[in-house]
Amino acid sequence: MEKYLIVGLGNPGPEYHETRHNAGWMVVDSFAEEQGVTFEDKRYGYVAETSVKGRKLILLKPTTYMNLSGNAVRYWLEKENIPNENLLVIVDDLALPLGKMRLRGNGSNGGHNGLGHIQQLIGQQYARLRMGIGSEFNKGQQVDWVLGKFSDEDKKILQPCIDTAREIIKSFVLAGIQRTMNQYNKK
Numbered sequence: 001m002e003k004y005l006i007v008g009l010g011n012p013g014p015e016y017h018e019t020r021h022n023a024g025w026m027v028v029d030s031f032a033e034e035q036g037v038t039f040e041d042k043r044y045g046y047v048a049e050t051s052v053k054g055r056k057l058i059l060l061k062p063t064t065y066m067n068l069s070g071n072a073v074r075y076w077l078e079k080e081n082i083p084n085e086n087l088l089v090i091v092d093d094l095a096l097p098l099g100k101m102r103l104r105g106n107g108s109n110g111g112h113n114g115l116g117h118i119q120q121l122i123g124q125q126y127a128r129l130r131m132g133i134g135s136e137f138n139k140g141q142q143v144d145w146v147l148g149k150f151s152d153e154d155k156k157i158l159q160p161c162i163d164t165a166r167e168i169i170k171s172f173v174l175a176g177i178q179r180t181m182n183q184y185n186k187k
Helices: 020-035 066-080 113-122 142-146 152-175 177-184
Strands: 003-008 040-042 045-052 055-062 087-093 101-104 127-132
Touching: 003 020, 003 066, 003 152, 020 045, 020 055, 020 087, 020 127, 020 142, 020 152, 045 066, 045 152, 055 066, 055 152, 066 087, 066 113, 087 113, 087 152, 101 152, 101 177, 127 152, 152 177
Parallel strands: 003 055, 003 087, 087 127
Antiparallel strands: 040 045, 045 055, 101 127
């Protein structure tokens, strides 16, 4: 059975629940809920397993804090013997407006510390789904912005993106990165 690692980046702890920086966790939580699976506290993260049409998916929410996300990703790739091309990392992105998403098969970390650490440890040849969180903050307020909670209005814009992200996960696993990018990046 072919295996995939689906990672939602975020920070552990109730103070980070539903903050902009935890958009990746929110997507993976939603996918797990749809699949009817629950997370267990394991090494370097919360882990759940499910399958989609004969493919095994390991869902991971790293508990290493954002800046050390690569430790969790590398550990679970190696433990489960999953190739980098079967890795999808879901992450918040300041450069995209709230409500926009972009799927890439590889590339730079775009200044994101979580992606930066993953890249240091495994390179940049892996898929990432960037969830726009906007950048409506004043100079010097970036940390407060990303660690701030989504407003009720923001959640109304974000929810359709989370719903689409669940479909992107399934498409990535079943159809591959290229076809999934072709289908979802044009929207």
